[in-house]
Amino acid sequence: MKIYILLISFVSLFLFSCSTHENVQIFIATEDLQLGTNRFSVAFADTNGLVNEESLEVSFSGAGGYPKFKKELIFVPFPDYYDAGLNNGLYTEIIEFEKSGEWKISLGDGDASFSVKEISESLRVGDRAPASNNLTIDDTSIENLSTGTPLNDSFYKNKVSELLKVNELFIVSFMSPAFCIDPTCGPQIDTLYELGDKYRSLPIVHIETYLNPVELKNDFDKKKINPVIREWGVDEGQWLYVVSKSGMIIAKFQGYASLEQIEEYIN
Known part of the structure; x- marks a missing residue:
């Protein structure tokens, strides 16, 4: 009986230690958040490195600790x-954020603060796409159309304004592959290539963040922001x-959108 009790105690302790995260660091990927519904993305690291469990339960709390709720987040590799x-x-x-202002996300012994605006600066779901x-x-x-290599010609053959005229579903991707301030640009490019191979009739438009890609390769200080990104309200990420x-x-x-996440909207 004593051995049985000790075994149960050991297993319980093992399971508890496996599910506990210590020295947690939190990296929030979505910064332009607004009151109401948002797609929230975040990465975690602990004493074992980057966390990649299938799912995690985290806590959210508004300013002053209210409202407070728990949410299961799904890992997207x-x-x-x-x-x-x-x-x-x-x-x-x-x-769903029911009030604007300062919020906090917590996992284990780590937490990180972020802001929720009344209205996001970038265009929102439900808005009309501008005729860029x-x-x-x-x-x-x-x-002159991208800092990235190799380049896929099909990403640069369509104007948004023309696609809107022919009533066709399409994808617009904003980023600068070589000078992206978001570390997920590399994986996103790979996903766009995979998406293009799988759905050959689907228009995918990549809009480079900067107007002068060739010049930037020698001197990034000479960057010129592409005015098209301002039409959509997005930043250099x-x-x-x-x-x-x-x-x-x-x-x-x-931030990063997986093939499966994008397919939810194109199928």
Whole structure:
């Protein structure tokens, strides 16, 4: 009986230690949050490195500790096309924030603060997509359209303004592959290539953050912001929108969007 009790105690202690996160660091990927419904993305690290469990239960609390609620976040792995076996990724979930102001997310002994605005600065789900006159390969050479290599010509053949006229569902991706301030740009490019291969008739438009990619490779201080990103209200990070046939934004991702997440809106 004593051995049985000791065994149960050991198993309980083992399970508890496996589920406990210590020295937690929290990295919030979505910063442009607004009152109401948001797609929230975040990464965690603890004493064992980056956390990549299938799901995590975390706590959210508003200013003054109210409102306070728990939420299960689902792990979204980055694509591993080079078989590195790193299993890196983000946790994401749809979160409803019922008041603006300062909020806090907590896991284990770690927490991080973030702000929720009354209205986000970037275009929102339900907004009409602007008729952007983005540059294409018909306007200039492909080297002037992206800092990234290799380049996929199909990402640079469509103007947003023209796609809106033909009532076609499409994707718009904003980022600067070589100078992205978001560490998930690399995985996102791989996912866009996979998406393009799987859905060859789906228009995917990549809009480079900067107007002068060639010049930037020698001197980043000479960067010129692409005015198109201002039309969408996005910053120099990574953003992805899905636009419906009627021209309405039906999905918005700040940071990494997986193939499966995007497919929810295009199928």
